[in-house]
Amino acid sequence: MTDYQTPTTFRRFRLPLRALLIDDRAWFLGRDLAKLxxxxxxxxxxxxxxxxxxxxxxxxxxxxxxxxxxxVNESGMHQLLLVYYYHPEHRGLRSWISDEVVPALGRQSSTGHQPRRRLMQWQGHELNLMEWQGALWIRYEDLPRMQGQKPGRDALVGSQIP
Structure with missing residues (x-):
């Protein structure tokens, strides 16, 4: 099983900046930051x-x-833009990241323990799982594939939940 994250995409001048929170710290894709x-x-x-x-x-x-x-974390972003690639116009970029992007990431995670997506290899197939409340959850439609069956369209027609 492989753990993976899904970043949030922010846009500045039509260029993406994908970012996410890991352990309550903001992290940015290095290549997006470089383009910006x-x-x-x-x-x-x-x-x-x-x-x-x-x-x-x-x-x-x-x-x-x-x-x-x-x-790259927020500290690294500031170091890159202030020390290694200083340009006066980067002040606006740093302000946008610090004033808009980082608070938006914090608002997304403030709703409590969020489910996490996980990817699992099962019998040569990749399955998307969700880890939530200490358990792994799988989509109902993926159950036949886990059992080695090919799901048919009529598989759910006869079974209705009362």
Whole structure:
């Protein structure tokens, strides 16, 4: 079973900034931050930032694909924009991230313990599960596939819940 996160996409000047909260800290996709700030995303950020300012995570992107992405935390973002790639126009970018993006991420997570998505390999297939309240949940439609059966359209017609 692989644990993955789904980032929230914010837009500034038609460019995406995907971000998420991990352990109540804001993390941003390094390549999105690079595009917004105008530096090459293939630069070695690991040499510029401290180890606690970077991490790699498996993310589920908008297209439904999974990708291992390099994430930069808020402290690393400020260091990149103030020290390594300083430009006077980055003040607006830093303000937007600090004043709008980070509070929006906090509002999303303030509703209490949120369910987490998980991906599980089962008999050569990938199944999307949800971990919530200490249990793993699966969609009803995926049960026949777990049992090795092919679900038919008429499988649910005869069974009605009273």
């Amino acid at each position: 700030a105008g530096f090459r995303p293939d630069l070695d950020l690991a040499r510029k930032l401290d180890p606690n300012q970077l991490r790699s995570e498996v993310l589920r992107l908008e297209e439904g694909t999974f990708s291992t992405e390099l994430l």
